Amino acid sequence: MKTNRRCRALLAVSLNLMALLFSTTAFITTHWCEGTQRVPKPSCGKEKKTNCLNYSGNETANETNQNVVHYSWETGDDRFLFRYFHTGIWYSCEENINASGEKCRSFIDLAPASEKGVLWLSVVSEVLYIMLLIVGFSLMCLELFHSSSVIDGLKLNAFAAVFTVLSGLLGMVAHMMYTQVFQVTVSLGPEDWRPHSWDYGWSFCLAWGSFTCCMAASVTTLNSYTKTVIEFRHKRKIFEQGFREEQNFLDQEAIKYFRERSVQTVSRSVEVFMDSASLRKPRLSPISAHVGKVSEIRREDVC
Template sequence: RALLAVSLNLMALLFSTTAFITTYWCEGTQRVPKPSCGKEKKTNCLNYGGNETANETNQNVVHYSWETGDDRFLFRYFHTGIWYSCEENINAAGEKCRSFIDLAPASEKEAEVFLRIKSQHFLNPRLIFYPKEPPEISTGSGLLFPGKAGAFSVLWLSVVSEVLYIMLLVVGFSLMCLELFHSSSVIDGLKLNAFAAVFTVLSGLLGMVAHMMYTQVFQVTVSLGPEDWRPHSWDYGWSFCLAWGSFTCCMAASVTTLNSYTKTVIEFR
């Protein structure tokens, strides 16, 4: 049982580390306008039927909008992790990545005012509409929006929890190895076993909280993040499955360690 607990803890450590550094927690498609056709771009593009340059103005050129015509859009693949969000480059081969932390929406108050501005613009189109961020509203004590504080803070809390989760897994794994290979007496083995179980349980709880917080942040970012990033459809990826697989192995290791501890105590008595 001690060897089984060590193996499960090692699997949890490998899974959690892999999930932490990869960018496939969530993946899907984004609906984006097709680029203009050019010398290097011949497919999946819009041909305006003329040879005008980008700087020329022509009233015959159609200005496509986001609300009309599915044939004017394409769906590009994207995948997102804790650190980066990578998207298919529709203008060239490969991918382009940007920090997921920068995509996290601002504070709840800012998001609320942003939605209120959008609803007012819908009722009265003559109002000025701010497409990405609401204006800075001044109050008696200063600016109402000092910066990104809502989902941004939760995301950093999730990152810290993930790091602590991995560190506690390392501590639990080290204690299990000491108990398995270097335990000189039954009492010392029981102490190491007990501490290993405690650290493993704590790491599992932290991991569960960290995974749930990241999921919440991603769902909020899908609704309130930058408009050029918001997914058309998405699902959880293999990094997300690895993260929860790590949590499962971690809790299984803790249960196995506690079981071994209880059995040893009963036999010792």
């Protein structure tokens, strides 16, 4: 029993730790959503010679004379670039087409004004989600390594299960709110940011993987608590049933013993009484015995 409880506790602690690591990683990274943005090609210059618009065939023509009208023979999608971007809860980073590297800006500033409140609720829910996971993990470790009493361990187990379930619910709400905010921002966000195509990234998968591990840890903890309580109740029932049977057996033996003793006592008292009665009966003389026999003969003659 103790080995099974310890195995279940280790499994719950491992799942909670995985949920905590996944949620923290997803919270601080910027790959919840990623895709491409369609932006116009920049003009070619000394530093930019590829993926740019060369109007007159001369690289310095656009720089020397700004008043001259320049023409480009590129039309349609040839005039645009598709730059890579990735977005998290805090920042949205885009590929820098004019230089190497990326440039990032706050996603909270990019979100529409009507959705900023929902985004802040999502951020607060994520923080509470991580904090409750830490509390649940601490209680599970305390129950696993420092709980000497079974009753104290069950109490810690119950509290850990409650905190883990609450954290999972907050995490689910936070992830759904962020998804809603991002989809609205795709439609109503700034023109220079709106993605041409996008999909969910690995941070988003880690966030939902964290939620899955969190709920699995809570189910494992509740299962351990319920199974331990059921085992204790079953053992208590068996003990009470055995105690009752033993008590009934002892009662029957006592009744049988006292019944035999009472019968023996009554029989002995009857024997004593008979003996005393026989001793008290008067003895007849030979003459009275002869007179008795003569009276019996006369009665027979009369009949």
